[in-house]
Amino acid sequence: MSEIDEHITRVYEIHKRLGKGAYGIVWKAKNRKTKEIVAVKKIFDAFRNQTDAQRTFREIIFLRTFRGHPNIIDLHSIHRAANNRDIYLGFEYMETDLHNIIKKGNILKDIHKKYVMYQMLKAIRYIHSGNVIHRDLKPSNVLLDSSCRCKIADFGLARSITENADGGIGGAGDPTLTDYVATRWYRAPEILIANRRYTKGIDMWSLGCILAEMLAGKPIFPGSSTVNQVEKIMATIPTPSQRDINVVCISGVGSSMIKNASSVHKTPIDTLLGPNLDPNALDLVSQLLIFNPLDRLTAKDALKHEYVAKFHEPSQEITMKSNAVIPFSDDVRLSVDDYRNKLYELMSSPRPKNVKISHLKNGKSPIAPTSSDIQYRLARNTERYLKGHLQKEVNKSYISQSEPKMASVAKTCERNVGNIKSDSRVLSKCNVQFPRELCRMQVSGDNTRAKLKSRSELMNKHFKKVDSTKALYNGFNSYNKNHGIISQSALTELKAAGLR
Numbered sequence: 001m002s003e004i005d006e007h008i009t010r011v012y013e014i015h016k017r018l019g020k021g022a023y024g025i026v027w028k029a030k031n032r033k034t035k036e037i038v039a040v041k042k043i044f045d046a047f048r049n050q051t052d053a054q055r056t057f058r059e060i061i062f063l064r065t066f067r068g069h070p071n072i073i074d075l076h077s078i079h080r081a082a083n084n085r086d087i088y089l090g091f092e093y094m095e096t097d098l099h100n101i102i103k104k105g106n107i108l109k110d111i112h113k114k115y116v117m118y119q120m121l122k123a124i125r126y127i128h129s130g131n132v133i134h135r136d137l138k139p140s141n142v143l144l145d146s147s148c149r150c151k152i153a154d155f156g157l158a159r160s161i162t163e164n165a166d167g168g169i170g171g172a173g174d175p176t177l178t179d180y181v182a183t184r185w186y187r188a189p190e191i192l193i194a195n196r197r198y199t200k201g202i203d204m205w206s207l208g209c210i211l212a213e214m215l216a217g218k219p220i221f222p223g224s225s226t227v228n229q230v231e232k233i234m235a236t237i238p239t240p241s242q243r244d245i246n247v248v249c250i251s252g253v254g255s256s257m258i259k260n261a262s263s264v265h266k267t268p269i270d271t272l273l274g275p276n277l278d279p280n281a282l283d284l285v286s287q288l289l290i291f292n293p294l295d296r297l298t299a300k301d302a303l304k305h306e307y308v309a310k311f312h313e314p315s316q317e318i319t320m321k322s323n324a325v326i327p328f329s330d331d332v333r334l335s336v337d338d339y340r341n342k343l344y345e346l347m348s349s350p351r352p353k354n355v356k357i358s359h360l361k362n363g364k365s366p367i368a369p370t371s372s373d374i375q376y377r378l379a380r381n382t383e384r385y386l387k388g389h390l391q392k393e394v395n396k397s398y399i400s401q402s403e404p405k406m407a408s409v410a411k412t413c414e415r416n417v418g419n420i421k422s423d424s425r426v427l428s429k430c431n432v433q434f435p436r437e438l439c440r441m442q443v444s445g446d447n448t449r450a451k452l453k454s455r456s457e458l459m460n461k462h463f464k465k466v467d468s469t470k471a472l473y474n475g476f477n478s479y480n481k482n483h484g485i486i487s488q489s490a491l492t493e494l495k496a497a498g499l500r
């Protein structure tokens with residue numbers, strides 16, 4: 001682990017390497033203090049030159065901006081490296097990515113493909129509503145957990161666009177495409193032929209390629225060069241009209257490249273996608289893989305498509321209230337030092353508030369075998385925050401007994417929530433009935449469902465004894481009664497009591 005700074009390994013216990021991208025390495029790790037499993041990404045030489053510095057800066061800014069959306073990866077923390085050149089990012093951990101899943105073959109059933117597509121659309125609808133485009137959507141940037149929850153990652157190429165760029169290419173004020181190097185196989189035709197204006201349609205093209213890849217079980221346009229990529233696309237999608245070619249191709253070279261490629265023998269998309277294809281899936285792919293970006297389905301409309309109808313829930317398909325703002329114009333290139341300094345400045349400022357939607361509101365996952373999986377997750381989340389409050393109340397109660405030894409034990413508890421095993425001897429000497437089983441469970445961090453249930457029962461029993469604020473009691477009681485699901489009214493009560 002010599003490639004990881006010592007001050008990082010002091011915070012995180014590094015487990016295994018999860019992946020390597022063009023810009024960094026990602027490890028699975030455990031936060032030594034909170035015990036939370038995370039993914040730590042090290043971006044090597046993050047400020048090597050202006051392009052890399054801008055990329056690093058964008059990735060962090062956009063991740064912070066979109067933080068809290070259930071389908072966008074959550075950036076927990078940012079750490080400087082000792083050499084001032086690398087940067088470490090701490091992310092929520094996801095078990096795998098879509099590339100790995102597709103590669104393994106036959107893991108995704110139809111319902112999973114629909115659910116993944118729905119979640120990707122939800123995330124893209126959100127970022128597009130803030131007038132940002134991701135520009136690098138591909139299966140390895142779609143992270144998944146075992147319940148088929150999916151989160152978009154890697155915002156290094158994301159860009160904000162002006163309002164009028166939504167509807168048209170070449171509109172006045174559209175930023176130009178100077179530094180665009182997204183993965184070729186998922187690149188829209190207008191990018192391949194160097195149309196230097198771009199729209200949200202480029203993300204919709206990539207989503208079309210990703211859906212097609214889930215259906216076919218392999219990449220549908222694996223071009224070996226830019227020209228070969230155009231040829232592969234044009235050999236599959238319907239031949240564009242002269243009007244479409246005029247809209248998309250701003251140069252004669254691009255136009256002849258498209259015309260030449262269109263004249264080759266066609267393999268229609270349904271042949272590429274294989275037999276027994278769901279007609280709705282084919283229809284959605286066909287409406288995304290359209291030559292003219294203005295005619296491609298938008299994320300908003302795609303969410304209403306029959307293919308994802310099973311999951312469509314408008315209240316969950318949230319949008320941004322205003323454009324995503326980044327500290328300086330995306331078209332202005334700053335010096336490497338400016339990017340670095342601005343980033344360090346940001347790191348010391350408070351993180352933006354989460355959007356008001358959370359994982360807890362996610363619908364039932366089709367991969368979760370029973371609803372108990374979801375309940376278990378809910379219980380863990382609820383428990384995490386209740387535990388802190390509960391422990392404080394426990395401590396307060398003991399301190400009030402003005403027993404000096406107890407006060408010191410309580411302080412240890414407060415510093416190290418739940419970790420009171422080492423003090424059990426002191427506790428027994430004090431003849432205090434402290435729920436040892438509970439302490440042990442908390443110390444061992446046991447997470448099985450049965451343990452969780454009995455832990456919550458114990459906490460509840462003990463809590464009654466402590467009998468502190470009514471609100472906390474009610475909240476906890478409701479949590480326990482429902483095996484981990486806390487009612488909205490109890491939550492409101494907790495909040496009112498300033499406990500949340």
Ligand SMILES: Nc1ncnc2c1ncn2[C@@H]1O[C@H](COP(=O)(O)OP(=O)(O)OP(=O)(O)O)[C@@H](O)[C@H]1O
Pocket residue numbers: 018019020021022023024025026039041073091092093094095096097140141143153154156
């Ligand atoms: N939060 C995470 N949890 C689990 N695995 C992750 C996480 N983030 C990234 N990974 C894994 O690490 C790989 C590389 O991550 P990422 O795409 O962020 O790096 P990159 O250097 O920007 O890659 P690229 O070459 O695609 O630009 C991902 O494909 C994924 O397999």
